[in-house]
Amino acid sequence: MFIRKAFYWWLFPSAVVLPAWLLIGWAAFSQGSGWSFLGLLVLCPILFLAMLVVGGIVMARRSVRERRAVSWWDVLLIALWDLTIVGFGFFIPGATGWFAVLGILLFIATFWVALWELLRETRTRVQATFAAYERAARPQVPSEPATPVDHGEYIVIEERRDRD
Template sequence: MILRRAFYWWLFPSAVILPAWLLVGWAIFGGGGWTFLGLLIACPVLFIAMLAIGGIIAARRSVREARAVSWYDVGLLAAWHVSIIAFGCFIPGAAGWIAVLGILLGLAMFWVSLWELLVETRARVQLTFDAYERAAQPDQAGRPDPGFVDGGEYIVIEERRDEE
């Protein structure tokens, strides 16, 4: 649970820290001028993508109540963030492959988090609908046969015939 909560609290700060790491890594590990131009485009896109995915994850009621992401989220977020950090190291010959891996992991993270949100929302709506349906139609066990509908009173008068 501690790991899942740590990733929950890391969701939105990572949207600022990881794109900034790419620029810091470029300065430390000596990327070229074209790389810097690519980063000027990629960093805002990464920032928006991370905010959107964090928003989708935080939109789930179970995540908000537990203040912890799911294990699917932990696995994919960890892999995605590691790929971003590795890309920021600008390893010669591998930076392109790491970038492709990061993009694929980002897309996977988006679709898995959207899938989890839809499944959880559908289950919650179905429970609400079922509860509403049960409240609107009370139990039928104590009711008379629907073919016999007469809500009136009955007065029984007995007549006695005196035999004289």
């Protein structure tokens, strides 16, 4: 549970930390031209928005908000995605392209799995709500008691109304 909670708290800070890591990694490890830095300046805001979108979809699930922990699928995909971003930030010659392709594929997988989990959980909650409404809308049939409560005497009070 600790790992799932850690990823819950890492969702939104990672949207800032990982794009910043790409800029720091380019300054430290890149041997490319200024054009690659310009491409990175375009990539970082896109990565920031992509991570915010995925984090928002994950946080939209009620189970995540209540437990303050993401699912194991989220942990797996987000961990792999984050690792590819970190790997990309080292700007290893020949491997940067593979990290980029793998990062894009992992973003797509993370996005769709998070959306699928949100829709599945929402569908379950909506079905439970409609079932409760249907139970409440059914006419209540009074149940006959198995045995009469009292066979004793009954007191009847009649009201008299005088009509003028």
